[in-house]
Amino acid sequence: MQRVELHDDQDADPTPPVAVRPAVRRARRRLLAAGALAVVATLVLVGTQQVLDQRRRAADAALAVRYADVSGVVDPFGADLQVAWRTDGTTAGAARATAGAGDVVVGVDRVGPDDLVVVGVDRDDGTLRWSTPVRLDRPPQRDERPYWVDPSLDPVDVGALLDEMAQGVGDTWCVPTSGERTLVVCGARRGRGDVPVPFATSVWVLDPDDGTEVRNLLMRTGVWVRPLGDVLVSVRGMTAAGEPAVDEQPTHWSVEGLDLATQQSRWSWTSPPVAGDAVVPEVTFSEPSAGRVLVRVGDTAWVVDADGVLVDEATVADEQGAVLARNGDVRPLTLRTSDDDGLARTEQPATVEVDDGTLPELSLAVRTGLDDTALVARSADGTEQWLTAGVRLPLAVLDGRVLVRTFDxxxxxxxxxxxxxxSTRTGVDEDSVATDGRTVLLRTGNRLQALSLESGRPQWHRTFQELGLGRAGTEIDVAPGLRRVVVRTQQSDAAVLR
Known part of the structure; x- marks a missing residue:
């Protein structure tokens, strides 16, 4: 008798194995290989993009460091430029900021005839950090006749003239100090901007962290004032008795440096006697980094540095003007000239908003004739070095070259x-441009056009609609303390791009 053993194995697969055909195996291998290649390609693309992004960030960082101390140059930007924040009624002054302290930008806004507010705004997102109300000093009283007013005028006419001139706010400014403690000095000059002599100028010293007013100072009529380094430099006329000239014509001119921390005078410099009819000087303050002020009275120009030292003195003829060059020296400019054709031409000093100091020995002027305009460069002794025709105005001096606006x-x-x-034709919608030292940005119609500063070739463009501004963009601007591109709109507000 034969014994049979039965096994109850439920895990066994009753299906007999089926052989896989060679063609199927090859298809599977190809599919796996294709997938692997796709993964590798994706990794390569991601890795390549990461490398490109790293290179761009490194290039942007190097560019930012290179032009960090050049006023008017914005932070590096590219085709991904977009609106970072927009101003409102409380932050409009920051979009005109002239002072930056860390991540805060500071500006001044007018909120009433004599009432102003200094605001501190987050540089990256526009958040209002603090707001400090300030007030302008009073204008001259009607019974005060400033020395620079025509003495033949009737007192009633003088009063009416002073009332008219004192209306409104002239220029406002904010400048960071360079002392041990970082402070921001802001000022506002009373009166119209075309008044040749300042009315009362109010100055406020603030802590940029919280807007606390550390101190305030008052500069009366006839005083020019700006911070240079950690001193507040003032220029005023002085009488023969050594008193500040108010209603008596000055016989000397005084330049004084006031310590911002102690409010004490650090130094003073007084000019030699001046002619009795030279009552209104030309006063030019350099960039804070250069630390100099030019005072021209009559046919003499003096340059005093932030330590109170006379560093230059020049005689300037009646037919000449005088400017303060980037290196702080006096540069004479011929205001009227005649070429071989016998036609008279005039020259006006050219104010270059962006200047890295790479052409320190040259002064620039725009020469205008009956039917031509040119940019003229002169050396220290006034000799013409070169002339470029067809230039309306210079915009920037960077790396020994001059970016200019032509007629087209x-x-x-x-x-x-x-x-x-x-040279490139872009049309002329406005004269302002922005540059980071690599790219030039300008408005053409309803868009922003980017050109290579090196070659002038178009790089990219963005319409105002793409930026979320509709068709509202009217002009572009650069706030020095903000170091960002600002687009002004028809609604009188501004958009800060980054």
């Missing part, structure tokens, strides 16, 4: 000989 676009001029490096 932009051009880059070599600072050594005045030759054009490139």
């Amino acid at each position: 676009g932009l051009a880059l001029v070599d600072g050594n000989d005045g030759s054009r490096v490139w």
Whole structure:
């Protein structure tokens, strides 16, 4: 008898194995290989993009460091430029900021005839950090006749004239100090901007962290004032008795440096006697980093530095003007000249908003004739070095070259000989541009156009609609303390781009 053993194995697979055909195996291998290649390609693309992003960040960082001390140059930007924040009724002053302290930008806004407010705004998102109300000093009284007013005028007419001139706020400014403690000094000049002599100027010293008013100072009529380094430099006329000139014509001019921390005078410099008819000087303050002030009275110009030292003195003829060059020296400018054709031409000093100091020995002027306009460069002794025709105004001096606005676009001029490096037609919608030292941004119609500063070739463009501004963009601007591109709109507000 035969014994049979039965096994109850439920895990066994009753299906017999089926052989996989070679063709199917090859298809599977190809599919796996394709997937692996796709994964590798994705990793390569991601890795390549990461490398490109790292290179761009490194290039942007190097560019930012290179131009960190050049006023008017904005932080590096690219085609991904977008609106970071927009101003409102409380932060409009920050979009005109002239002082930056860390991540706070400071500006001044007018909220009433004599009432102002100094605001501190977060640089990155526009959040209002603090707001400090301040007030302008009173204008001259009607019974005060400033020395610079025509003495033949009837007292009633003098009063009416002073009332008219004192209306409104002239220029406002904010400048960071460079002392041991970082402070922001803001000022506002009473009266119209075309008044040749300042009315009362109010100055406020604030802590940029919280807006606390550390101190305030008052500069009466006839005093020019600006911070240079950690001193507040003032220029005023003095009488023969050594008193500040108010209603008596000055016989000397005084430049004084006031310590912002102690409010004590650090130093003073007094000019030699001046002619009795030279009552209104030309006063020019340099960039704070240069630390100099130019005072021209009659045919003499003096330059005093932030330590109270006379560093230059020049005689300037009646037919000449005088400007303070980037290196702080006096540069004479010929205000009227005549070429071989016998036609008279005038020259006006050219104010360059962006200047990295790479052409320190040259002064620039715009020469205007009957049917031509040119940019003129002169050396220290006033000798013409070069002339470039067809230039309306210079916009920036960077790396020894001059970016200029022509009658139909932009051009880059070599600072050594005045030759054009490139020229491009963009149309002329406005004269303001923005640059980070690599790219030039300007408005053309309803869009922002980016050009290479090196070659002048178009790089990219963004419409105002793409930026979320509709068709409201009217002009672009650069707030020095903010170091960002600002777009002004038809609604009188501003959008800060980054």
